Amino acid sequence: MIYVDNAATTKMSPAAISAMLNCMEETWGNPSSLYAAGQRAAEVLQDARERIAVSIGAAPKEITFTSGGSESDNQAIYSAALSGARKGKRHIISTAFEHHAVLHTLQKLEEYGFEVELLPVGEFGTVTARQVAEAIREDTILVTAMYANNEIGSILPVAQIGTVCRERGVIFHTDAVQAAGHIPIDVKKQKIDMLSLSAHKFHGPKGVGVLYTRQGIPLTSLIEGGAQEMGRRAGTENIPAIVGMAVALEESCAHMAENAARISVLRDNLIKGLSQIPHAALNGLPTNRLPGNVSFCFEGIEGESLLLLLDEQGICASSGSACTSGSLSPSHVLLAIGRSHEVAHGSLRLSLGEENTEDDVERILKVVPETVAYLRNMSPLWRDTLGGKKAFVLS
Numbered sequence: 137m138i139y140v141d142n143a144a145t146t147k148m149s150p151a152a153i154s155a156m157l158n159c160m161e162e163t164w165g166n167p168s169s170l171y172a173a174g175q176r177a178a179e180v181l182q183d184a185r186e187r188i189a190v191s192i193g194a195a196p197k198e199i200t201f202t203s204g205g206s207e208s209d210n211q212a213i214y215s216a217a218l219s220g221a222r223k224g225k226r227h228i229i230s231t232a233f234e235h236h237a238v239l240h241t242l243q244k245l246e247e248y249g250f251e252v253e254l255l256p257v258g259e260f261g262t263v264t265a266r267q268v269a270e271a272i273r274e275d276t277i278l279v280t281a282m283y284a285n286n287e288i289g290s291i292l293p294v295a296q297i298g299t300v301c302r303e304r305g306v307i308f309h310t311d312a313v314q315a316a317g318h319i320p321i322d323v324k325k326q327k328i329d330m331l332s333l334s335a336h337k338f339h340g341p342k343g344v345g346v347l348y349t350r351q352g353i354p355l356t357s358l359i360e361g362g363a364q365e366m367g368r369r370a371g372t373e374n375i376p377a378i379v380g381m382a383v384a385l386e387e388s389c390a391h392m393a394e395n396a397a398r399i400s401v402l403r404d405n406l407i408k409g410l411s412q413i414p415h416a417a418l419n420g421l422p423t424n425r426l427p428g429n430v431s432f433c434f435e436g437i438e439g440e441s442l443l444l445l446l447d448e449q450g451i452c453a454s455s456g457s458a459c460t461s462g463s464l465s466p467s468h469v470l471l472a473i474g475r476s477h478e479v480a481h482g483s484l485r486l487s488l489g490e491e492n493t494e495d496d497v498e499r500i501l502k503v504v505p506e507t508v509a510y511l512r513n514m515s516p517l518w519r520d521t522l523g524g525k526k527a528f529v530l531s
């Protein structure tokens with residue numbers, strides 16, 4: 137099997153698994169309990185918090201453990217919105233190609249009278265700090281812009297956006313779920329106020345993540361109950377998962393440069409090879425994209441059919457976001473970069489990871505072009521296009 141869907145989730149690191157097992161066997165106490173077994177669990181929790189903080193340039197107190205990227209995004213946005221509303225500020229800036237954990241939260245806030253402005257991302261899928269600066273108003277409370285896009289891999293200039301927001305006194309949140317463990321993060325240097333990350337995107341367990349919140353930025357809990365996480369998120373901590381996340385993040389950060397160098401060579405070979413397919417287009421910029429991201433649109437095919445046929449050949453890929461698969465509407469990300477509905481339906485995302493090899497690339501470059509040709513041959517619409525009854529959209 138060739139697994140090239142690492143943007144959907146990653147295989148767990150053996151070191152993270154063994155740390156989790158050890159934790160479940162040895163440190164199963166409740167960290168809020170005062171006896172020794174509880175306090176041992178509290179120490180393990182604190183150790184994980186410190187290690188995660190170091191990995192992103194934060195202080196341990198600025199780390200809140202959550203159930204993952206979606207919860208972190210929700211909490212960051214609701215918290216900033218509430219603190220803004222108290223001061224009469226109700227304007228929020230974001231981008232058109234955020235993850236649904238951000239976009240759907242913003243839609244909810246619109247129902248409650250907040251004004252949400254989604255910046256256009258252009259044909260290559262990015263926003264500039266200047267766009268952000270021009271959109272900021274007196275009543276802007278929050279800018280939420282992702283660090284790297286999960287479908288087309290583009291990397292946003294977060295440090296510049298952070299600088300603009302800091303100067304103007306606006307909270308800056310970034311969904312760094314695709315970035316963490318893959319490209320460098322330094323919340324202090326990049327002037328990030330809030331940041332979301334999720335363990336299962338960097339070989340940690342599912343169902344656990346972090347919301348970093350800079351000291352002094354207000355944080356409201358979404359879950360009420362006990363005083364865990366300094367009152368910012370109630371519920372007994374999922375210590376094994378948190379420990380697994382800390383190990384996986386440290387491991388990913390330790391090998392980040394070498395992995396990125398190796399994987400981006402595979403990525404570039406795939407991009408070069410797939411670009412040979414006629415009437416195909418790369419989504420996003422050739423450079424300045426995540427080391428493992430390859431995203432294409434192929435005219436005249438259905439992405440879903442392509443995925444099923446690739447699966448039969450042992451290749452696990454995606455047509456974009458795992459969250460939208462099964463729905464008939466095309467990806468909002470591809471529409472945001474200006475793809476037509478028709479072309480957006482023919483998308484393929486390959487997200488490479490540490491385990492992929494040159495042999496994988498070779499096999500993909502054999503199977504994908506063949507399968508695209510096969511699907512096109514079966515399509516009456518494609519025959520019409522070839523016959524000149526319909527114009528090609530992609531050259």
Ligand SMILES: *Cc1c(COP(=O)(O)O)cnc(C)c1O
Pocket residue numbers: 143144203204205206207209235237282284285286311313314334335336337343344345
């Ligand atoms: C996967 C992902 C999320 C959601 O994270 P979960 O931990 O699965 O909730 C949020 N944002 C981006 C960019 C993602 O890729």
